[in-house]
Amino acid sequence: MKEKNYSSPSYKPLYEQIKVLLTQSLIGGEWGPGDMIPSEIELASRYKVSQGTVRKAIDALATEHILLRRQGKGTFVATHSAEGMKLRFLRLTSIDGQKEFLKNEFISCTKGKADVRMGQILDLKAGASIIEIKRLLTFSGRPLIYDHIVVPASPFKGLSGNRVEEKNGSMYSMYESEFGIRMIRAEERLKAVGASGDVAVALGLKNGEPLLSIERVSFTYGDKPMEWRLGLCITDNHHYMNELE
Amino acid sequence: MKEKNYSSPSYKPLYEQIKVLLTQSLIGGEWGPGDMIPSEIELASRYKVSQGTVRKAIDALATEHILLRRQGKGTFVATHSAEGMKLRFLRLTSIDGQKEFLKNEFISCTKGKADVRMGQILDLKAGASIIEIKRLLTFSGRPLIYDHIVVPASPFKGLSGNRVEEKNGSMYSMYESEFGIRMIRAEERLKAVGASGDVAVALGLKNGEPLLSIERVSFTYGDKPMEWRLGLCITDNHHYMNELE
DNA sequence: GAGTGGTCTAGACCACCAA
DNA sequence: TGGTGGTCTAGACCACTCA
Numbered sequence A, B: 001m002k003e004k005n006y007s008s009p010s011y012k013p014l015y016e017q018i019k020v021l022l023t024q025s026l027i028g029g030e031w032g033p034g035d036m037i038p039s040e041i042e043l044a045s046r047y048k049v050s051q052g053t054v055r056k057a058i059d060a061l062a063t064e065h066i067l068l069r070r071q072g073k074g075t076f077v078a079t080h081s082a083e084g085m086k087l088r089f090l091r092l093t094s095i096d097g098q099k100e101f102l103k104n105e106f107i108s109c110t111k112g113k114a115d116v117r118m119g120q121i122l123d124l125k126a127g128a129s130i131i132e133i134k135r136l137l138t139f140s141g142r143p144l145i146y147d148h149i150v151v152p153a154s155p156f157k158g159l160s161g162n163r164v165e166e167k168n169g170s171m172y173s174m175y176e177s178e179f180g181i182r183m184i185r186a187e188e189r190l191k192a193v194g195a196s197g198d199v200a201v202a203l204g205l206k207n208g209e210p211l212l213s214i215e216r217v218s219f220t221y222g223d224k225p226m227e228w229r230l231g232l233c234i235t236d237n238h239h240y241m242n243e244l245e
Numbered sequence C: 001g002a003g004t005g006g007t008c009t010a011g012a013c014c015a016c017c018a019a
Numbered sequence D: 001t002g003g004t005g006g007t008c009t010a011g012a013c014c015a016c017t018c019a
Helices: A013-029 A038-045 A052-065 A116-123 A159-164 A171-179 A197-203 B014-028 B040-047 B049-063 B115-123 B161-166 B173-179 B197-203
Strands: A067-070 A073-077 A092-094 A103-113 A128-141 A143-151 A183-194 A211-221 A225-231 A238-244 B067-070 B074-077 B093-094 B103-113 B129-139 B142-150 B183-194 B210-220 B223-235 B238-244
Touching: A038 A052, A038 B040, A052 A067, A103 A159, A116 A143, A116 A225, A128 B173, A143 A197, A143 B014, A171 A225, A183 A225, A183 B183, A197 A225, B014 B040, B014 B049, B049 B067, B103 B161, B115 B142, B115 B223, B142 B197, B173 B223, B183 B223
Parallel strands: none
Antiparallel strands: A067 A073, A092 A238, A103 A128, A128 A143, A143 A225, A183 A211, A183 B210, A183 B238, A211 A225, A211 B183, A238 B183, B067 B074, B093 B238, B103 B129, B129 B142, B142 B223, B183 B210, B210 B223
């Protein structure tokens, strides 16, 4: 175990160091999505620290929804596949209801090269191979969201339209089960735009009708960007909910 | 101090009870916005619990941005007046920059009665007195947001246009300094709409041009709703930023 | 140097769950 | 009944701030 090393210029609390070690075990795949990790007491003895210190490290990871504590059972690696977690990043709700059952209509899946902008966003060299997916999400038979999704090709080798259609709506649980890639965080930028072109047609709108534009970048362990997404949403009967603290 | 009372059907951890007591002192005004609260050791002796238990209660309140810890100095009641906190609830940023200096153009301030819907939102009887404010926020000389704000009249007695114009942009710090009301949380619902009527004129838009509609309800201590707000934003050069965890 | 919050430990005991 | 996470305590010591 690392020394306490107080009064060093780069002083980091012990529990931060434990947190890094736990994260490395997650990245390395020692514990996969849904797995139970060792008990606090066991980890304390492994790292030669007290249970309380391990606890604080796990608390931090649980707050970030990277781990999930269940009293009496154990601590588990969080997963998007778990019921109730499939729509963790979906903030769109029906005006008079709850979170929805969405149907996934696959439009296209093509390979391409990252331009400069996409290279910056996904931390790739310009010209690197990417996979682009377009799809339409419908709610009770009516178009709701037009999605344009871009991921780097190399970690997602073999991604195809089939895979997209099978998993209804939740790309994230598919990324986990098929490619072992788990998204832990996302940044979104919203604006209002006017419908146009293919998107207007697919959504059944006239040009210029207002759409909610949601641009999202998702990050995996280590804050590495792994997916860019642009969703264009019809918000006549839905809104995007957010809580400010 | 309350008993530990384990194995009671309504078991609540001690630190939760301490958290309630601290919150009551905040509601009662024992410590106002910006004040330093007693040290952890002093609170521990006041409530007859250990420092660690007080710590955990304060931690929870600090996470909710109700208290603010400053190592070496003390623990303080959070305030919207502090530099860097004035725009805590403003998620709109310029596409090529940072958070903005906004100018506040007062439009109107009228008294009225709550209809059924507004009564439900603000937890008032239908027909209760309310105050409505309309204003335009401009960014470098160009209109950016048209705000419609509604608050209950009784806690905000004396609120007028003057007060709104003085405090440039931050209603929340004005609520604190003038009325002792501090907002701790807000819920927002976003959608895309088309410009129309007075709003279109004030923002200098043609009818139907897309606007980002942000409906917000703000809550004070005890999750009591105290303000409703509808902001209509031009998002040509700005976007609403959000982080998903 | 005195006072504050922050870290770390060791140990006791409670609540929850599964077998 | 045994194992897990959750609470609570008491005490030591470190880091930060200010007079």
